Amino acid sequence: MRTPIIITPRVIDTINSLSEADRGPITNALSMEFILGQNPEQTLTPIQNIVYAIIRFYVNQDTERGSSSSFDPRRSALS
Numbered sequence: 610m611r612t613p614i615i616i617t618p619r620v621i622d623t624i625n626s627l628s629e630a631d632r633g634p635i636t637n638a639l640s641m642e643f644i645l646g647q648n649p650e651q652t653l654t655p656i657q658n659i660v661y662a663i664i665r666f667y668v669n670q671d672t673e674r675g676s677s678s679s680f681d682p683r684r685s686a687l688s
Contacts, residue, residue: 614643615675627660635661641684642669 624632624639638661640650651659 612672612676614668615672616668617671620664620671623664623667631657631660635664639668647651 624635627635633651634657638653638657641647641649641652642665649661650658
């Protein structure tokens with residue numbers, strides 16, 4: 610069984626700060642990769658791929674931190 614994915618407020622705030630034109634494709638890409646296990650790179654523009662890589666890094670970092678018992682999902686590196 611795979612480790613549960615943790616989506617923190619940092620990720621949600623980052624997605625919400627995107628333009629409406631980018632928010633949908635980035636959100637779909639997250640679903641494609643983390644829920645369906647598919648590679649979303651072909652569905653994104655080059656700039657969206659860069660933004661997606663940053664958000665994917667946040668998700669992976671927060672998920673890794675979440676595996677420790679001292680993790681507080683309300684805190685992030687930006688807080």
